[in-house]
Amino acid sequence: MAQFSVLLRELVAKSDDSSQIDWSSVFVLAVYAMLFVAILIPMVAACFTGISFSESPH
Secondary structure (H helix, E strand, O other): OHHHHHHHHHHHHHHHHOOOOOHHHHHHHHHHHHHHHHHHHHHHHHHHHHHHHHHOOO
């Protein structure tokens, strides 16, 4: 997550310098976001299914 915030800061700094967007930074941020979501969703789903299974009578 530390790398993510550093990339975000670099992106903001570059956008302040010029109106040109650094697409490589955008791409890296997008990849980080996708990885984060890909890890987060199964974890949340596992928590919910775990709760529902533990509450089921059998």
